[in-house]
Amino acid sequence: MNRSPLSRRNFLKVAGVAGAGLTVGACRNPSAVPAEATRAAAPPTPTPEPTATPAPPTPTVEPTATPAPVAQADTHAAPAAPAAPAAQTESGWEEMDRMHEEGVKIFLDGIDPSNGFWGTPLEYREENGVKVFELTCQEVDWEVEPGKTVAAMTYNGIVPGPEIRITEGDSVRIIVHNEMGQSTSVHWHGVTVPNNMDGVPYITQPPIRPGESYTYEFTTRNSGSHMYHSHHNALEQVSKGLIGAFIIEPADKSNEPEVSGDYTLVLNDVGIGLTLNGKSFPYTQPIIAKLGDKIRIRYMNEGVMIHPMHLHGLEQLVISKDGWPLPQPYYCDTLNVAPGERYDVIVDCHTAGAWAFHCHILSHAESAHGMFGMVTAVVVQE
Numbered sequence: 001m002n003r004s005p006l007s008r009r010n011f012l013k014v015a016g017v018a019g020a021g022l023t024v025g026a027c028r029n030p031s032a033v034p035a036e037a038t039r040a041a042a043p044p045t046p047t048p049e050p051t052a053t054p055a056p057p058t059p060t061v062e063p064t065a066t067p068a069p070v071a072q073a074d075t076h077a078a079p080a081a082p083a084a085p086a087a088q089t090e091s092g093w094e095e096m097d098r099m100h101e102e103g104v105k106i107f108l109d110g111i112d113p114s115n116g117f118w119g120t121p122l123e124y125r126e127e128n129g130v131k132v133f134e135l136t137c138q139e140v141d142w143e144v145e146p147g148k149t150v151a152a153m154t155y156n157g158i159v160p161g162p163e164i165r166i167t168e169g170d171s172v173r174i175i176v177h178n179e180m181g182q183s184t185s186v187h188w189h190g191v192t193v194p195n196n197m198d199g200v201p202y203i204t205q206p207p208i209r210p211g212e213s214y215t216y217e218f219t220t221r222n223s224g225s226h227m228y229h230s231h232h233n234a235l236e237q238v239s240k241g242l243i244g245a246f247i248i249e250p251a252d253k254s255n256e257p258e259v260s261g262d263y264t265l266v267l268n269d270v271g272i273g274l275t276l277n278g279k280s281f282p283y284t285q286p287i288i289a290k291l292g293d294k295i296r297i298r299y300m301n302e303g304v305m306i307h308p309m310h311l312h313g314l315e316q317l318v319i320s321k322d323g324w325p326l327p328q329p330y331y332c333d334t335l336n337v338a339p340g341e342r343y344d345v346i347v348d349c350h351t352a353g354a355w356a357f358h359c360h361i362l363s364h365a366e367s368a369h370g371m372f373g374m375v376t377a378v379v380v381q382e
């Protein structure tokens, strides 16, 4: 978004903690935080690991497919129990506080609204009235948080993939190139398409094999916040990053809310870990708004778990579900977003401050080692 960068001083000022002595020791390098976290004991929360499909038999699929990433994601779910006794000693609680503070410092120091966290538009060319997009499936190393790089599967090298944003009624042609070591396909999740464009191998098309390209073409009919993702070996491919926003703006915009910012949050969990737009706290980015702004947030859950997204201090007005406008919008402070679901909410930034914004399954957000995973903030500046 076109927002001026927020200095750490301003963030602290607006957060009401300027001058509160937020001195952070420079005694450890950032990677120490996740390193500590990975030493945490077994997580308390059951995860989809047991229900995950067995390792695929094909040799092209690395054994990292499910178990390893799941384990990584869960190492953050540092249980309170083992940490508690240590915290009761002076050095234990001081260490705990220091780790919490250090994560916040990395988050603040990393604020950069232009770093791509809030989406990269997919450019297109126009051919005879058709908008032509190209997506290339690639395996890349992806840094999700300080010291943690994962083997991701991506569209055009980024997680989530670039945002496709068009207008209802547009005709699109999307050419997909597969440079990965396994076959794939693309499903246009929530988008009304002809059956043969639905992207399900052996049902509506052959898989797009390594080295091949495949062309999808359709005219969009239903506006709203939709998604695109792999529909082949999906537990691995989607959870590792073959995901993206597919936003169709209505042809008639007269009922669209007027907002000063439009933010998409793609949620994911196993695979690359507990992430918002492909990043885990402290590598997430805050939404930065001005007092009185109205902002739109589009949640898209590409993970395998439910994530109740909780915003402190500012209510969320839910205006649409899966791209369909709600006949009766409703307010909430915690919005449960299940796998596959999309919700659009409007937030009236009526109170200045730095408001925590996180998944409220606490094992997805905060441990004895500080905040991690699905955590960010809405910063309302005066």
Ligand SMILES: [Cu+2]
Pocket: 306, 307, 308, 359, 360, 361, 364, 374
């Ligand atoms: Cu969650």
